[in-house]
Amino acid sequence: MPIMTFPSPDTRHPLKGADGTPQDGTVFLKTAIDHPRIKVGTYTYASAFDPPADWAARLAHYTFDFSPERLIIGKFCQIAVGVTFITASANHRFDGGSSYPFGIFTGDHSGPSMPTAGPDTIIGSDVWIGQGARILPGAQIGDGVIIGAVAVVAGQVPPYSIAAGNPARVVRRRFDDATIARLCELPWWNRPIEHIVASEAAISRGDIAAFDAAAKEV
Secondary structure, three states, rough: OOOOOOOOOOOOOOOEOOOEEEOOOOEEEHHOOOOOOOOEEEOOEEEOOOOOEEEEHHHHHOOOOOOOEEEEOOOOOOEEOOOOOOOHHOOOOOOOOOOHHHHHHHHOOOOOOOOOOOOOOOOOOOEEEEEOEOOOOOEEEEEOOOEOOEEEOOOOEOOOOOOOOOOOOEEEEEHHHHHHHHHHHHHHHOOOHHHHHHHHHHHHHHHHHHHHHHHHOO
């Protein structure tokens, strides 16, 4: 069977309509975001019915150029319409008598009313984030995770699990522990795209033996 051609990772709009016109509602984010505090892996895409001019502002509007924290998203992630990453710069202090950020208005961004630097938000590879989900500051989402629509995610979500709800909880693991451990040892997203496309059936079925055998042939 011939290997199907896959879009270049440098393609901004990888999907085309029936007439061959690029569809601007879906983008490979690595080509669409140029932001000092946001890092996105190859082939990760996001979609919107009203595509913005600034995808960084649409997805992570509290991640400013001067923010101390970072938003890191892995490869081959799938980000649905309405997903928002609320990173640590959105926070206010809540350990004192008031949460009011006086320093924003006085210009003293290091003053006592301002929060200290928060943690990075880290998303693994091959993560599917469902429509309208909210990812809270410092969340760490493992490889192969599925986040349900409208979920509100904080803390850590282990690899190859499904999380849903508000607050999000792990509903189930996608595979047994042994299979998950082996999948974590075989990060297919780091292989050449030609090999990934050729191994599509094995990857989609979670057929580790077939994928491992194909990898050894490369």
